[in-house]
Amino acid sequence: MSVTLTEAAARHVKRYIAKRGKGVGVRLGVKTTGCSGLAYKLEYADEVAPEDVVFEGHEVKILIDPKSLPYLDGTELDFVREGLNEGFKFRNPREKDRCGCGESFRV
Template sequence: MGITLTEAAARHVSRYLARRGKGVGVRLGIKTTGCSGLAYQLEYVDEPQPEDIVFEEHGVKVLIDPKSLAYIDGTELDFVRDGLNEGFRFNNPNERDRCGCGESFRV
């Protein structure tokens, strides 16, 4: 299945990488935390790791470590603005439950 980005997410990442003046894309992963057990982790990548799995959408690379892929395979990464708030939204078909605060999820 893989990881996909919406055009809005790709535009946001591209603009941010251009402002930084460096970077090859973003790394999407998970960490154990929160009420439901797992949380998304997103960071800009300057140097890919040998084990990274790379997906590219709209000219933007998304790097995933193999351990995280099992939990987030099929996820669409979106960037949304809602009033004064903006941020990434993860549309993950593997999610079975999400905590009330929206910070963590369970598969």
């Protein structure tokens, strides 16, 4: 099992953690919500919890709770700029469908 992040995502995370003055990486998970069933949740993490599964890429830790890992296995986290918008993009090979508004997905 693995979760990765692109160099662009790692740069963004490192810049934000430096700006905050603390942090060990990002915590990635899923929650039940939306019209398709699941939504990604992403937050900056200040510490590694004992139950976290830890992946690392480009000197950035990705922390995942064990319940979310089966839904996220193989996911690549990217940071993209599209016109005036920028944000994280999830490339998840397990995604079977996404709702019209893009807020939720199903596997």
